[in-house]
Amino acid sequence: MKIVLLGSGNVATHLAKELFKAKHCIVQVYSRRLDNAELVAKELEAKAVCQLDELDADADLYIVSVKDDALSEVINNMPLVNGLVVHTAGSVGMNALSRFTNFGVFYPFQTFTKEAQLDFSNIPVLVESNSDANTNLLINLGRTLSKVVLKADSEQRGKLHIAAVFACNFVNHMYCLADELLKSNQLPFDLLHPLIMETAIKVQKASPTTTQTGPASRKDKKIIDKHQQLLHDKDELSEIYSLLTDSILKRVK
Amino acid sequence: MKIVLLGSGNVATHLAKELFKAKHCIVQVYSRRLDNAELVAKELEAKAVCQLDELDADADLYIVSVKDDALSEVINNMPLVNGLVVHTAGSVGMNALSRFTNFGVFYPFQTFTKEAQLDFSNIPVLVESNSDANTNLLINLGRTLSKVVLKADSEQRGKLHIAAVFACNFVNHMYCLADELLKSNQLPFDLLHPLIMETAIKVQKASPTTTQTGPASRKDKKIIDKHQQLLHDKDELSEIYSLLTDSILKRVK
Incomplete structure (x- = not known):
């Protein structure tokens, strides 16, 4: 599975490391500032980009993990990719992503600070998507990182x-x-x-x-x-x- | 050192076990209800009593570890012993014990529930008394239980x-x-x-x-x-x- 990660903050950084450890292939890391994207990308052997139109159009999964207040700007300016697009925010409904064909949420339920070492395997991951196939994809992805993966709708x-x-x-x-x-x-x-x-x-x-x-x-x-x-x-x-x-x-x- | 313990609640029970482990000699455990006193006393090879006039008059240290709202009743009805009398309450001034010749406070700074196993050696113990000699006695006692023993006055x-x-x-x-x-x-x-x-x-x-x-x-x-x-x-x-x-x-x- 080819993954594109958008974001370079606390959640994005932790998630990137865990995905890399679990042998997933992260092809690109996007951040508005190239130096921030590079910081995360270099540890994942991924390409750093700072323009949304540079995003790889063929990835299977796009994880948008930016601050809640920057989320809608990123979502609305992304190219209309066909892969599954998810965000990682607790309080943003899934429908914020409804302009895409395949969309959902992948929410790791923990407090993240950059320096802290975390045992990700105990962190609950809550998933939701617009189709059973996409939900299964997110559940399977979650299980490569954590023992606790649950379906939860936007209200829950x-x-x-x-x-x-x-x-x-x-x-x-x-x-x-x-x-x-x-x-x-x-x-x-x-x-x-x-x-x-x-x-x-x-x-x-x-x-x-x-x-x-x-x-x-x-x-x-x-x-x-x-x-x-x-x-x-x-x-x-x-x-x-x-x-x-x-x-x-x-x-x- | 002969110690009398007054109380059978969470703090008293934990303190009793630690004092026993550190090889202190607890001669009596007082509680208003004899069955409660017995529950604590039996683990310490101590005598259980339920009347304040049964208290051993020759002990070196009396630790009054009862609920804050029962404290003044116990203090005012204790015989006027000569040994050092201390309470274990955070928010009660040392002077609540001023009817005794030797008095002070021995406050273990932790939340105690009966069942919980605690590493007492890390729990800060705050001590205060009416004389340097008594303070030194409490500091030395504290050091047999914990690595962190500090002097603190009633206001602190x-x-x-x-x-x-x-x-x-x-x-x-x-x-x-x-x-x-x-x-x-x-x-x-x-x-x-x-x-x-x-x-x-x-x-x-x-x-x-x-x-x-x-x-x-x-x-x-x-x-x-x-x-x-x-x-x-x-x-x-x-x-x-x-x-x-x-x-x-x-x-x-």
């Missing part, structure tokens, strides 16, 4: 993406807020490392509803009041503390 | 506890909300496992301000609007989504 994928915003982006933001609080009290963020790991490890085997600890889950009004007093000069932290504490309290049996 | 410990609420309790709550969202769309929570682990692993080596991903960190208004539309029938999730998204947006450079 959209909801999954929101769940990821809560479980990843908002979680990381909680780490940021904790970091700010510690810094303003001359305490290092490192102190939180074991706690952060343990919190993540616990929910690998149990439902998060059973692993909650802390003052709100104990309905410990005295400690909650004390925390709110200590945060009284920090409006934003105080507002977030109250909203999330109330949200936990509502669910305590 | 209070702030650290709030940071833990953000980095652990609120994080777990984000997992809960994601779980609810997935369940209402017939998707399993398991799909989030790799994402949750990766989010925690990333910040073990990098500052959380550098590891943020997702629509808010990209200022991707289109996706944010789409998510808010999809959450329009869920008031609570929608409010949390907006508040945390705004909080991330404020910090994007």
